[in-house]
Amino acid sequence: MKALVFVETTKGKIKEASLEAIGFAHQIADEVVAVVVGKGVERSLKGVGKAYIYEDDRLEIPLSAPIAKVIEEAQNREKAKYVILSATPFGKELGGRLAALFNAPILDDFTGYENGLFVKGFYSNKVFAKIRIDGDTVVLSPRPKAFKPTDDATEPEYVPLDITLDDSLFAAKLVDVKEKSPEDIDVTEADIVVSGGRGMGSAENFQKWIPALKDALAKATGLKVAYGASRAAVDAGWVDHSHQVGQTGKTVSPLVYFAIGISGAIQHQAGMRTSKVIVAINKDPEAPIFGIADYGIVAKWEDVLPELIEKLKGE
Ligand SMILES: Cc1cc2nc3c(=O)[nH]c(=O)nc-3n(C[C@H](O)[C@H](O)[C@H](O)COP(=O)(O)OP(=O)(O)OC[C@H]3O[C@@H](n4cnc5c(N)ncnc54)[C@H](O)[C@@H]3O)c2cc1C
Known part of the structure; x- marks a missing residue:
């Protein structure tokens, strides 16, 4: 054939x-x-x-x-x-x-x-x-x-x-193309996706810590790492919609998916549950994301991310 x-x-x-x-x-x-x-x-x-x-x-x-x-x-x-x-x-x-x-x-x-x-x-x-x-x-x-x-x-x-x-x-004309920076890898093409949700608390936290973990993972593994977001983080204006994962965002199947401060609503799961390994960090042990996570850390991200990033950097 x-x-x-x-x-x-x-x-x-x-x-x-x-x-x-x-x-x-x-x-x-x-x-x-x-x-x-x-x-x-x-x-x-x-x-x-x-x-x-x-x-x-x-x-x-x-x-x-x-x-x-x-x-x-x-x-x-x-x-x-x-x-x-x-x-x-x-x-x-x-x-x-x-x-x-x-x-x-x-x-x-x-x-x-x-x-x-x-x-x-x-x-x-x-x-x-x-x-x-x-x-x-x-x-x-x-x-x-x-x-x-x-x-x-x-x-x-x-x-x-x-x-x-x-x-x-x-007849259909392309009107405009917005260029991404070369290090801004699309979530659908990444080996690892690091996503943040409402639990990140503010635009400043999201924009500092999610890219920091993304960069540390990229350096430590040599793999393609992108950052994603829940709809709540996108709606709050912390990150562009092109990063949204879920029913009304993108569908991803990376080797590893990090869900940080994301509750794991069904509409979010729709876009990421076929990920090979799911790691969740959430302070609420009842958060639905733990129902599909392979590794779960019940903690505030503030207590986990700085140490995790340091370890990845070998510091
Ligand atoms: C038609 C429709 C389509 C939708 N499409 C999408 C979609 O494509 N993608 C999507 O994501 N959603 C989508 N949604 C929205 C979805 O239902 C949820 O509202 C959304 O996913 C919630 O985002 P979140 O998990 O970031 O926020 P929340 O549900 O508010 O969860 C925040 C989580 O952060 C945790 N948290 C808080 N502080 C901390 C801390 N300091 N450390 C650690 N954890 C903390 C909390 O325990 C909580 O579990 C859609 C909804 C509808 C109705």
Whole structure:
């Protein structure tokens, strides 16, 4: 069986989540072909024998209508059984478009694959269903961080897609892009997420201590660490909404999730309960977060964070 994987790029840089999608594709298909779209795309792909490439100045930042057209062109040539793309915020938009275009069923945001069945959470991840999905073509969209990139170091042959995209495909215009600083890693892409909630008490506390733990963990582990927040912290204006984890924020599945001064309301859990290891620091032993935590510290964060950060720094 063949899989065609869409590789998402922004300003030419390949998303780590797309490499994970290629890793997943190797579990389900014996031949994996990629399609890369963007402007000035880096040639660093691994784990595929062939990669279609379409470069266009208008796609420096991804747009779904023209990119769907490019994928359609690659799919017309490959006739892959599986069309795969990561369930990033952009991937979620594009996935629906592709399913409609190919008249194919779609399964998005799943977190596991065992013996031909996909594992996907429902009701804010309170139950997990095992799902079989079939069709001549199937669109599959794994959740970022749920699968690992492949170890296969094969470098692809890049095949340019010589097509002209009609201006009408660019009817939706990108108006503004807010740049993040390079150290401001997105919560969905991080190996470790350090989140703070209302229990941090003030903007000053949040902005001092949550980044301090994030930086200490990044230094001590060499992993990608991001900071997140509960909605209460976002609503209080302590941190930008792009960091919110939960039902109306982002969904994360990091190796480790720290919940500090967060009660663990069901809407927050919806965005983080698939984390591999959950560490909670909360002064209330009855806080619901302890119901899903692997490690729990019943204490005021003021008594824990300074010492934890010192230990991480080796002081
Ligand atoms: C439709 C809908 C969508 C929502 N979407 C989201 C969402 O996406 N994300 C989200 O997070 N919420 C969401 N919510 C809100 C959610 O219901 C909770 O209100 C919110 O998660 C609470 O945030 P919190 O845990 O920071 O605050 P609280 O519930 O007030 O909890 C604060 C915690 O801090 C602890 N604490 C206080 N002081 C200290 C201290 N010094 N040291 C240690 N611990 C301390 C307290 O014991 C308490 O457990 C949504 C709600 C609705 C209705």
